[in-house]
Amino acid sequence: MTALYETIADHITEQIRSGVYAPGDRLPSVRRIKSDHGVSASTAVEALRLLLDRNLAVNRPRSGYFVAKPRQSKPTRRVPQSRVDRSMQARDLRTPLSLRLNLGIGNPQRPTLGAAVQGPELMAVTAMNRLVSQAMRLNPVESHSYDAPPGSPDLRRALARRAPAAGMEVAPEEIVITSGAKEAVYLSIRAVTRPGDTVAIESPAYYALLEVLASLQLKVVEIPADPNRGIDLDSLAGVLDRHRIAAVALVSNFSNPTGSCMTDEDKATLTSLLARKRVPLVEDDVYGDLAFEGHRPKAIKAFDRDGWVLHCSSHSKTVSPGMRIGWCVPGRFLNQVEHLKLVVNQATATAPQLALASFLDSGRFERHLRRIRPLFARQVDDMIAAVERHLPSDTRHTSPAGGHVLWLQVPGLDSLALYEEAASRGIHIAPGPLFSAGRRYLDCLRLNCGFAFTDETDAQMAALGELITRQLDR
Ligand SMILES: Cc1ncc(COP(=O)(O)O)c(C=O)c1O
Structure with a gap:
């Protein structure tokens, strides 16, 4: 039979292996093990000693037990890399691709x-750090209380004041604050299906x-979308005539x-089509403020007369x-x-809502947008130039007028295989089939242009170019 201290040591060993505790992290103290596992101090000490014997832990007198660092020549550079890789590989078989993509963010x-x-x-x-502190200082108790739906009145007022920038007339009481756009989309889809x-x-x-x-057990009809104009309205109208569609998103x-x-014009046509058919539309407008030039494009909501x-x-x-x-x-x-x-989830965190309300109301947001929009434009331009420099000459790419993603098509490419090959070299891309319920777009991929283009980006693009050429030659 396994002794209790061994079971505890096995448990912590597994946590070290799976990356819960990284090299150099402090391990649970004797007191913590005692209370977590309901054991005596001597059992807790035995468990920690066993980790020493297994060379998984080191004991620093008067500080406690820490995860041992691997004996390698450059431990600090290698540790974070191998930690991420190890957890990704362990999850390979059961982790959806999207989760692996997000694991790569850091x-x-x-x-x-x-x-x-x-x-x-x-x-x-910098501004938000200061404004969150200020919000907490000025609202020391409210910041720790639930800001029950629909959310902070200050923020809803600030958002209502800014809505005309997207062509919308919205009253604060028509707005529900959420934890990100993703939650807003999730709640919206759930509300109408x-x-x-x-x-x-x-x-x-x-x-x-x-x-x-998928998580809401919904079925999907994919409507073709043009890389410039978006969803094809004739195809959508045909689908609405032939099928019972609960919502469009x-x-x-x-x-x-x-x-x-x-x-x-398409936004207006779409809203009247859906109002006629009484079909709700879930509009995600998370990139609207990132137009590279000119005015922010209108939201579809700006054309909505009937609340669909x-x-x-x-x-x-x-x-x-x-x-x-x-x-x-x-x-x-x-x-x-x-x-x-x-x-x-009851409520969105209070202090960030108050901080964002001040940021929007003070006019700093508009100044901030004026500063970042050309930077995003430049990054997308730099990435397009790198695509043209390093990828096969028949590669097709989009030329977006806002946002920070680029969509490529490389005839003959297997982007899922490319994803794996590139990931093993520490380069992450988003393969085309990720963006389709039917796993289409195998010869496509998405590149993120959210970071300043550096020599390292160029080197990554050159490496991608090599991998693609090699794959196509095979
Ligand atoms: C189209 C789109 N919607 C929503 C999100 C997520 O937004 P949030 O972080 O506000 O939940 C993203 C992030 O990449 C996105 O690209």
């Missing part, structure tokens, strides 16, 4: 061609939307992955993804979305 976010994240210089890090229903989406589509639909402006932006559009957005792409502030303007589904927000 915290703080590291430059990546895979996940659609951006560099810290493109967020409002039942398991087994069918949702029409643009194709290719944002992969997280596909995951939301798409990214209206600078879509992910193609960067398409619907015209005002559930408009979802956030400031994850412009201010801070980690603050997790998003919102939904659910139209005629306001009560359902508000109730679901309460059911799903």
Whole structure:
């Protein structure tokens, strides 16, 4: 029979192997093991000693037990890398590709061609740090209380004041604050569907939307989308005539992955088509503020007269993804979305809402946007130049007018195989089939342009070019 101290040591060993405790991390103290496992101090000490015997831990007098560092010549450089790789490989068989893509991001976010994240210089890090502290200082008790749905009145007022920039007239009481745009989309889809229903989406589509639909046991009809204009309205109208469609869901402006932006004419046509058919539209407009030039494009919600559009957005792409502030303007589904927000996670964190409200109201947000929009434009341009430099000459790419993703098609490519080959060299991309319920677009991939283009980016693009050429030659 295994002794109790061995069971505890095995448990901690497994936690070290799976990366819960990384090399150099402090291990649970004797006191903590005692209380977690309900054992005596001597059993806890025995367990820790066994970890010493296994060379998994070191004991620093008066400090405690720490995970031993691997005996390698350059431990500090290798440790984070091998830790990420190991956990990714252990999850290979059971982790969806999207999760692996997100595992590659790192915290703080590291430059990546895979996940659609951006560099810290493109967020409002300093201002938001100050405003969150200020919010907590000025609201010492409220900051620690639930800000029950629909969320902070200050923030909803600030968002309502800014809504005309997207062509919308919205009252604060029409807005529900969410934890990011993703939650807004999730709540919206849930509010208007039942398991087994069918949702029409643009194709290719944002992969997280596909995951939301799958998790809610919904079926999907993929409607072709043009890389410039977005969803094909004739195809959609045909599908609406032939099928019972519970909802339509798409990214209206600078879509992910193609960067398409619907015209005002298409937005107006779509809203009247859906109002006629009484079909709700879940609009994700998370990139609308990132137009490279000219005015911000209008939201589809701007054309909605009858409340069938559930408009979802956030400031994850412009201010801070980690603050997790998003919102939904659910139209005629306001009560359902508000109730679901309460059911799903009670409330969004209070201090970030107050901080964002001050940021928007002070005019700093507009200045910030003026600063970052040309930077995103430059990054996309630099990436297009690298694609043209390093990838096969018949590669086709989008030329988005906003956002920070690029969609490529390389005739003959197996982007899933490329994903694996590139990942083993520490280069992450988003393979085409991720963006389709039917696993289409095998010869496509998405590149993130959210980080300043550096020599390292260029080297990664050159390596991708080599991998692609080699694959196509095989
Ligand atoms: C189209 C789209 N919607 C939503 C999100 C996520 O937004 P949030 O972080 O606000 O949940 C992303 C992030 O990549 C996105 O590309």
